[in-house]
Amino acid sequence: MSNIGFRVFEDIERPSTELIQGFAGMQAATVGDCMNKMAAIDSSIQRVNKQNLLGPAYTVKVPSGDNLLIFLAIEKAQPGDILVIDGEGCMDRALVGEVLSKWAQSKKLGGFLIDGCIRDYEILSQMKLPIFAKGRTPNGPYRNGPGEINVPVSIGGKVVCPGDIILGDGDGVIVIKPEEAKELQQKVLELQNREEAILEKIEKGKGLDLNWVYEKLNQEHCEFIKK
Structure with a gap:
């Protein structure tokens, strides 16, 4: 029997680079208007620096205040992947800080979208790695698990599946299904x-x-x- 709640799905289907780049330069607000104004995640999740998100979702679900599986996700993700982290909206402990952000940047990942907190804000706010998060706190995380990688997650009131296209700018974040991308x-x-x-x-x-x-x-x- 599968160990529900403590699993890593290693293979995901990513949209083509061409399909993703078709959204380059498009504003989240304009894309959202073309989705009947129903596609944006909650505005509590905001841009940490001035870098925009555009790439495929590599999803991570972790218990409140625990980032064990985020380490593994950074290790396994491919260049351009956006780590979409369902941290249950926890505001008590940071899931990502300087070390994980600089590691992700060195691996050329597409950024972080976190329903939870970051820390080391002064450093992360100056980085070139796109980071969106719900808040910040100096409290560090636990590293006990469990957690799951590449399962559907809930981020700011929206369901995000592995391989969904994530588009984020100063207005917020839009979630796009690859099969709807071309027409959109x-x-x-x-x-x-x-x-x-x-x-x-x-x-x-x-x-x-x-x-x-x-x-x-x-x-x-x-x-x-x-x-």
């Missing part, structure tokens, strides 16, 4: 073109077309009252 990219490009046209009109002093606003107000029977 086309929708994002179309929306970007429409928004660029709108911005161009604003820059030329032509303002915004608010006909749709007045139509909505009329439908809701909004009153306009003058003295």
Whole structure:
């Protein structure tokens, strides 16, 4: 019988580099709009430095305040992989600090997305390795286990599966299913073109077309009252 709760699934299916890079330069907000504004993880998980996330999820599930399996995940992950760590939202102990971050950077991993805390903030905030986390605390973690690698995890209210595409910037993080990525990219490009046209009109002093606003107000029977 499988040892549920203490397992490592070593083989995952990653999206192609071409598919992932199709999102390069796209804003999380624009991508999220094209997903009916339902794809962002909770805003409590924020960018630690100014580096953006883009890559496949390499998931890790650990008990509250314990990082034993994170060591193993860094060892086994491939360049470009983003370690998506379900730390149960624990705010009492840091799961990642300077040592693990610099090790991950030396292995050219794609970054950390942590539903939990980091420490050594002053150093991590200056690193080139993208790091998103829920908070920070000087308290260190336990290293006892158990835990699981490459299973579905919960991050900021969203389910993330191994191989999902993670896109994160200053606004937050979007989770994308690889099988939906190609169609989604086309929708994002179309929306970007429409928004660029709108911005161009604003820059030329032509303002915004608010006909749709007045139509909505009329439908809701909004009153306009003058003295």
